[in-house]
Amino acid sequence: MPFTPLHWGPVLLIGFLLFPRLDLAVLVVSSVVIDVEPFAVLFFGLRYPLHGFLHTYLGATVVGVVVAAGLWVFRRRVAGVVSLFGITQESSLARFLVTSLFAVYSHVLLDSFLYSEMDPLYPLVGNPFVYVVALDNVYALCLVAFVPALALYGFRAYQQRTR
Numbered sequence: 001m002p003f004t005p006l007h008w009g010p011v012l013l014i015g016f017l018l019f020p021r022l023d024l025a026v027l028v029v030s031s032v033v034i035d036v037e038p039f040a041v042l043f044f045g046l047r048y049p050l051h052g053f054l055h056t057y058l059g060a061t062v063v064g065v066v067v068a069a070g071l072w073v074f075r076r077r078v079a080g081v082v083s084l085f086g087i088t089q090e091s092s093l094a095r096f097l098v099t100s101l102f103a104v105y106s107h108v109l110l111d112s113f114l115y116s117e118m119d120p121l122y123p124l125v126g127n128p129f130v131y132v133v134a135l136d137n138v139y140a141l142c143l144v145a146f147v148p149a150l151a152l153y154g155f156r157a158y159q160q161r162t163r
Contacts, residue, residue: 009145016152
């Protein structure tokens, strides 16, 4: 996606719907961390596909595991930041891992509809998902998902304040 936070709309909506089963901080980080790849390609002028290995389910699995483990190490700091938004969660390493994998896979799936150079099923070559959903529909889904996600955030934060 040209604006990587668009990925937050759908994952936050699902995250708040499944709250507290998915860890919100892990969702936020994991759903956009894969875009370090196109950023590095553009910023450093690398001769590498804009959406390369990290934009495959195999690469995303590696990223998801690494991010989950890294955030688990800093879980107290992460929980402190999340609490600033009026949300607290009990968590586990398993929840971090499931959440991170869900987020990175959703990133790959959403981008698979948009970019023909992706090989999401690597080592298989090609992108069977490209243009299956119109670009405008993917962007609209991501933007529109923010509205109920924000409403659910307000609801979840209110629930926690009143307990």
